Amino acid sequence: MSVLARKSIVELAAYKPGASAAIKLASNENPHPPLPSVVQAIAEAAATVNRYPDNGALALTEAICAKYDVAPEQVALGCGSVTLLEQILQAYCTPDEAVVVAWRSFEAYPIVAEVVGAHLALVPLREETHDLDAMLAQITDKTRVVIVCNPNNPTGTAVGRDELTRFLDAVPPHVLVVLDEAYGEYITSPEIPDGLEIMRGRPNVCVLRTFSKAYGLAGLRVGYFxxxxxxxxxxxxxxxxxxxxxxxxxxxxxxxxxxxDELQVRVSEAVAERDRVTARLREGGYAVPDSHANFVWISAREATDEIAGRLMDAGIMGRPFAGNGIRITIGTPSENDAMLEALGC
Incomplete structure (x- = not known):
């Protein structure tokens, strides 16, 4: 008799990272290397890797507290925001309790919920954006966590301040609302709220952020809560x-x-490229919603595979979701131009 694993895990679809290509626009990575000052800090820290890291991450926690005016007791750290999300569900959900998420949203959400054993309620997007009223309707006495990915991955859309405020005020106090802001640094619209500001005064609200995207530390895996x-x-x-x-x-x-200051320069460059790419794609006849992240979404529906194939033929890797659309990371200007040319824009 073979060793028996949990049936739900055996049948679970594993997370699939973006495949290799000459131009990789699939994983929402920052196309630039870390800043010189950051590289220097990495080199200095490398000399002490014979020792265990500070498990309390005191220096990093203090830096986060200083930046956001919060207390150390309000902060938790993890190996990327995905691992922190798993920590949250482990802390708050048992197998007979539920998590509510929009769909399509970050593809790791169903995986983490299944690993933890929590029931998952998937609420369809409305016009590529979170349908907060429908999500609210899915909350029951069994619901323990609601995740709002804002901006949403993979569509890049975001819910506005008034809508999110009404939603948070209506969520029962026994439910923890997680505002996943992995792409928050790329928001420029004044209508999209800063999750940390809207969190104030709401004890059942928390915010997830990461150093993997705007900060360009995807290979080091560090996120905060x-x-x-x-x-x-x-x-x-x-x-x-x-x-x-x-x-x-x-x-x-x-x-x-x-x-x-150096980070803001890079973010501004990415936002300018995002807006340029969006305009060019729309001129080429593609349906592209407003993005508030470092990627764009083509609502391709049944043409998704065909568009992904055209990109692959040009040596470019996007992130297709069959029957829904394709997510394309904003790369360097030359990478973006190659992508636009491949799509006839």
Whole structure:
């Protein structure tokens, strides 16, 4: 008799990272290397990797607190925001309890929920955007967590301040609302709220962010979680695997927070390219919603595979979702021009 694994895990569709290509526009990575000051911090931290990292990540926690005016007790760290999400569900959900998410949204959400064993309620998007009223209708006494990906991955859309405020005010106090803001640094519209601001005064709201995108530290895997209620963050810290955020990742993240002006230059360049690419795609006849992230979404529906094939023929990798659309990361101007040319724009 063979060793028996959980049936739900055996049947679970594994997360698939973007495949290799001459031009990779599939994983929403920052196309630029870390800033020179960050590289220097990485080099210095490398000299001490014979020691375990600071499990409490004191320096990084203090830097986050200083930047966002929160207390250390409100902060939790993890090996990327995905791992933090798993920590949250482990802390708050049992197998007979539920998580509500929009769909299509970040493809790791169903995987994490299944691994934890929580029931998952998928609520279809409305016009490529979270349908918060429909999500609210799915909340029951069994619901423990609701995830709002804002901006949404993979569509790039975002819900506005008034709509999100009404939603948060209507969510029952027993439900933890997770505002996943992995792409928050790329928001420029004044109508899209800063999750940390809208979190204030709401003890059942928390915010997830990462250093993988705008900060360009995807290879180091470090994310952070801020909760209005320190007890919420404290519970999440208890589910963190010891030493999961490496000393190099901590040093790089601290150095990145200290280079805010340089970071903003790169973000502004990415936003300008995003707007240019969006306009060119629309001129070429493609349906592209307004994006608030570092990628664009082509609502291709049944033409998704054909568009992905055209890109692959040109050596370009996007992220297709069969029958829905294709997500294309904003790369360097030359990479973006190659993509636009491949699509006849």
């Amino acid at each position: 801020i909760a209005e209620d320190p007890e919420v963050a404290g519970v999440v810290r208890k589910t963190m695997m010891p030493f999961s955020v490496s000393s190099i990742a901590q040093a790089a993240a601290v150095a990145s927070l200290q280079a805010a």
